Amino acid sequence: MLPPLPINRFLPDRVLRHTVPLLLGLLLSGCASLEYYAQLGQGQLALLRARQPVEQLLADPAQDTTLRQRLQLAQQARDFASQHLALPDNRSYRLYADLQRPYVVWNVFATAELSLQPLTHCFPIAGCVAYRGYYQQGRARGAAALLQADGLDTYVAGIEAYSTLGWFEDPILNTMLRWNDDRLAATLFHELAHQQLYVPDDTAFNESFASFVEHEGLRQWRLSRGLPTQDDADERQRTQFVELILASRERLQQLYDSPLDDNHKRAGKAAEFERLRHDYREARDRDWYGDGRYDAWMAAPLNNARLLPFGLYDHWVPAFANLFRQAHGDWPTFYARAKAIGEQPATQRQATLQALQNTN
Template sequence: MKGKIKKWIKRALWGLLGVIAILVLIYWELVSYGVQQGYGQMNIIWNARPVEEFLADPNFPDSLKARLNLIQDVRRFATDSLGLKDTENYKTMYDQKGEEIMWVVMASEPFELKHKEWKFPVIGSVPYKGFFNKERAFTLKQSLEKEGFDVIVRNPGGWSTLGWFTDPILSKMLNRSEGDLANLIIHEMSHATIFVKDSIDFNENLATFIGDRGAERFLIAKYGEGSKEYRDYINEDKDYVKYVNHMLRGAHALDSIYKSMRTEDPVEQKKRIKNETIKMIVTALDTLTLDLNKKPSERFKEKLPNNAYFMNFRQYQAKQNDFWEEYNGAFGGDLKKYIAHLSTRYPFL
């Protein structure tokens, strides 16, 4: 009897291993990517040091110590005054030594503002793919371009692992202005509080809204509404909002152009119309009244933006008016109440 049980267990184990092996083969690309990302993330976490060590280091610049203290102030404000989830995030720092450590690939159809998506467990479909290895990111970029996609690669200022790991401060964050730094920290903390599966555009737009409003509230609470810190942030934000709105209008214009194209139209004709439209959008940038950049079109003098660039603005900014209306109309501009409402309406993942 015991011999039969052992044989049955052995067969069951071999069967289970066989199933696992088959699943690994089927999902090898996903498994391989997950292992690479896990290794990259753990390398950063392992080499991050507690903030207290940097604060106690006499050789660490006082100006950067002030930024580290500011981040801790932002964390407390975000949890106590805004109701964002309190985690162990941003209590350590990883020294990037001036180098970029993550590359995010985004792609869009060439004649349609439709992003390419990748599917992942838990979080669902995502319109970007991140790498801790520059070569892998640009290899994917080249592969997607050969398939005909419009592609961009960007370096994020920060990211959230949604509680799966402990997110450290990245040393390059400390180069940001006080308002911009507060915005980034609150944005990423928002992801760890409210994150809806298969809804990246909603998640990023919401985190952008909470980051913007939260940074304003924080600067007023810490420095006062008439302070230089608050006024500088508002002036920077005014320029950025004008730029964003222009790019969203540009995306709308491109959308209309693409919808007017027919399947049978020659590809070269479509490319010409597309490029002419994008050139018009870029040239019109210089009609914006910006305080900090008098000729914003200069950034595109070497290369025009593509569909993936415009999609990036839609992903982070297109729903801001919707949140504004609900925030002011139903909650009277009370950000903490609005966040509590959203947390109830959208249970985390």
């Protein structure tokens, strides 16, 4: 069984994604409770039972017009993914499931009070990940409460989509259809990229690879449809926001690594989060003309666990962009070279990516 894996890039409006199978449960060790794996299996099974072939929904004139339009767009993007991006051609995202809820799973992140190291959970196939996924919000909150009682910082994040890495025929979900056209198409490219290549125990590699495929795939998708170049303003704002979070995380790491006693570290932690809020307000009012799209995220209680997802989705994107250029824009060649890097030992893989990152 795979754990619920996050799928979207983070950020209040676009970050986490991914998740879970169930028949692999027989392979699991006894390191986690049977109750936890039971809810994973039950949730995945309910999702599988909710699937319907998209082609049948599109052929049914009684179906809601908006639903049919969104599913039609998704199928066009799905065709493009296999025909032009050389991504897997299978039944994933040829099915639809309405789960009657806003999120498919809720992921629980946790850290120690004075640490940025995540509490990790290890699974066959997926490897070790920095969260646990739950199909019911109440279970996720309950798990978070137990961790808080042990003195840990926690964060519960609703996830709108996920991938089983090709173990099941993943459906388009009702939670995905509220996105705009670009994000819907980009998510399909991102998730199919995970089916193309996935390296256990290396989240930064996996998410950066899929994010590059997503970004380049979306660029080519828009070009094929005669659409203008994307407005980079939103991406620049998102990048600035992530940079604020990463800078704060770096200062916190220095604080936690310092010889100060725990009481001084706690005071420094509180001060750092106040600084982050101040820096955010300044950037919002100075550079974003008061655009408060991240206000709600920033207004919520801040802790170490809330910072964990940032940076994972973009870290090696420039390296994969350079690899794609070296492959002369040929997708099969690019995938083959990325796979070869993924098969390297972890230390060598990091060095190879760093060298690619530094390529002009």
